[in-house]
Amino acid sequence: MRTVLNLIWVIFGGFWLALGYFIAGILACILIVTIPVGVASFRMARYVLWPFGKTVEPKPGAGAGSAIMNGIWFLIAGWWLALIHVGAALAQTLTVIGIANAWVSIKMIPVTCFPFGKRIVNNGSVW
Template sequence: MRTILNIIWLVFGGIWLAALYFLAGILACIFIITIPFGIASFRMARYVFWPYGKAVVAKPGAGVASGLANVVWFVLCGWWLAIGHVLTAIAQSLTIIGILDAIVNLKMIPVTCFPFGKRIVDRSSLRPDQRPLHSL
């Protein structure tokens, strides 16, 4: 079932969102100091490309540096990537088959705005003591 949902997601907007994240990653990697932002963007592009069956969990040991990186990320990239999610969700919600994808799009916005201090893992690899922040 996850494969079918991922294919529907890909066709109805996932490819465009992944392209936005990939573009943000390339732009961030132009300057050496922003390479961590590029890596985060590429990680999010992979998640947005094929999201079902993934979960977002808190990264142990994430501290003040992750918080500062999240603030810089939000100012430089996060807000316009979130706008991309909202616009794609609006377009997806115009069809009955796209309503589920629109909801998933809106659920991704918190991770889009603040990706540092989080890991994206397969749902099947979650430990019993791990509680996902976001799961599809």
């Protein structure tokens, strides 16, 4: 079931969202100072590409550096990425099949806004 939901997700929006995160990661890695932002973008691109069966949890040992980077990230990119996910969710709710995808898109907003100090793990459940 998880594979079917992931394939539907990729076809109806996940590919384009992941591509956006991947391109942002490449651009961020051009400058040495922003490499941590690029790494976070690549991590989110992998999550956005195949989200069913994964969950986001706090990373042990994340401290003040993560909090500072989350603040900078939110001001520069997080808020508009959240708007993109809301827009994608609204478009996905136009069909019955897309409702599960819309829920996943909304579920991604917290990690989109504050990606540092989080890790993405396989949880083994369908959702």
